[in-house]
Amino acid sequence: MAQLDTGGGDSKGGKHQKQRAKKQSTHIDMTPMVDLAFLLLTFFVLTSTFSKPVTMEITMPVKPKDKEDKTKVKHIVTLVVTKGDTVAWYYGELDTASTAPFNISSFSKDGIRKVLMENNRETIKKIQEIEKKILADKSMDEQKRKELYTKQAVDLMGEKDALTVVIKTTDDAKYGRVVDMIDEMSIVNVGKYALVDISETELAFLQQQKIIK
Amino acid sequence: MVDLAFLLVTFFMLTSQFRAEEPVIVDTPASQKEMKLPDKDIMLLTIDSAGRVFFSIDQKDVRIAMLEEMGNRYKIEFTEEEKETFGKMGSFGLPIGNLKEYLALDGGDREKVSRQFKGIPMDTTTSLTNELFNWVDAGRRMSFNKYQKGVLRYAIKGDGDANYKKIKKIIEMFQKDEINVNRFNLITSLESEQK
Numbered sequence: 001m002a003q004l005d006t007g008g009g010d011s012k013g014g015k016h017q018k019q020r021a022k023k024q025s026t027h028i029d030m031t032p033m034v035d036l037a038f039l040l041l042t043f044f045v046l047t048s049t050f051s052k053p054v055t056m057e058i059t060m061p062v063k064p065k066d067k068e069d070k071t072k073v074k075h076i077v078t079l080v081v082t083k084g085d086t087v088a089w090y091y092g093e094l095d096t097a098s099t100a101p102f103n104i105s106s107f108s109k110d111g112i113r114k115v116l117m118e119n120n121r122e123t124i125k126k127i128q129e130i131e132k133k134i135l136a137d138k139s140m141d142e143q144k145r146k147e148l149y150t151k152q153a154v155d156l157m158g159e160k161d162a163l164t165v166v167i168k169t170t171d172d173a174k175y176g177r178v179v180d181m182i183d184e185m186s187i188v189n190v191g192k193y194a195l196v197d198i199s200e201t202e203l204a205f206l207q208q209q210k211i212i213k
Numbered sequence: 214m215v216d217l218a219f220l221l222v223t224f225f226m227l228t229s230q231f232r233a234e235e236p237v238i239v240d241t242p243a244s245q246k247e248m249k250l251p252d253k254d255i256m257l258l259t260i261d262s263a264g265r266v267f268f269s270i271d272q273k274d275v276r277i278a279m280l281e282e283m284g285n286r287y288k289i290e291f292t293e294e295e296k297e298t299f300g301k302m303g304s305f306g307l308p309i310g311n312l313k314e315y316l317a318l319d320g321g322d323r324e325k326v327s328r329q330f331k332g333i334p335m336d337t338t339t340s341l342t343n344e345l346f347n348w349v350d351a352g353r354r355m356s357f358n359k360y361q362k363g364v365l366r367y368a369i370k371g372d373g374d375a376n377y378k379k380i381k382k383i384i385e386m387f388q389k390d391e392i393n394v395n396r397f398n399l400i401t402s403l404e405s406e407q408k
Contacts, residue, residue: 176373
């Protein structure tokens with residue numbers, strides 16, 4: 001395939017050859033080169049674009065130097081991620097008088113997400129309202145609308161009566177499950193959440209309820 | 214059309230970056246966050262499903278300076294050649310005592326050998342026995358020397374099956390007064406469909 005079109009004619013005399021050389025066609029068969037170019041193109045297209053990782057940013061609470069720095073938050077859900085496929089949770093303060101203070105939910109859409117959504121419905125409703133309002137406002141361009149929406153949503157999620165979620169884990173919990181829970185926070189519009197160490201009392205109740213061994 | 218094809222080839226060749234060699238395959242948990250990790254100034258800690266920790270930091274000059282600093286702390290001399298190899302390397306997870314022989318290997322062997330190591334040794338102290346702490350500390354200091362302070366980001370790339378306790382320990386190490394970092398980037402893979 002790939003050869004120069006030199007034309008035939010070895011049998012011709014010297015004079016003729018000189019003339020021929022001038023008239024030689026300069027067309028080269030480029031098919032293989034183009035094939036190669038496309039091959040490379042495909043290779044680079046496929047390898048390059050997918051390699052950028054996505055990330056979720058978390059800020060860990062700074063460990064308080066003195067232990068008295070406990071602020072009373074009323075509207076709060078505490079989640080405990082355990083080894084199994086369920087998550088234990090309770091609303092408000094741990095009810096030590098009860099024999100079974102922990103509720104159990106699955107990680108699925110109808111499980112813990114529903115619980116969080118119900119507890120956070122006021123904020124979700126407000127956020128949906130401002131979303132509607134901002135979308136209807138055609139005086140701004142899309143970029144500006146998006147910025148405004150994000151800002152107002154963040155403000156709403158940070159409000160005093162918005163839901164706070166505390167995520168606790170047992171020692172054998174899977175990292176992937178913890179990430180799932182953090183991800184869930186953004187799905188259900190919870191702006192105030194923190195990863196906190198589990199307390200002895202909670203561990204004892206989990207054991208009592210046979211959620212952990 | 215051929216011109217265009219070549220143009221595109223050139224473009225992709227110049228813009229694409231090859232992924233740094235990774236010693237382990239880590240299956241990151243999925244999330245719906247769409248924030249992209251910047252490709253510069255990253256200190257990356259990789260934790261595989263068995264709980265082994267691998268360390269990496271970008272920028273060749275920072276890596277070389279970090280290796281020198283670590284050499285000083287652990288009283289190990291590294292040759293220029295070893296520094297050069299280290300500068301180009303990706304993540305690694307082995308005790309610093311094994312680093313010299315590891316650097317002497319060529320790329321393919323290195324990948325094989327790194328599977329046998331148990332990750333970078335760590336404990337809860339800030340002394341020399343906690344090698345991970347020293348790597349993080351040295352890398353951080355060197356990055357601040359060479360570049361603007363505070364631009365370095367701390368990324369944690371954990372396998373979804375890894376034990377959270379291990380990651381918690383690493384986060385606690387970062388939160389110690391000597392390092393005092395409270396903001397992390399957890400690397401996840403993009404979950405395309407809405408659950």
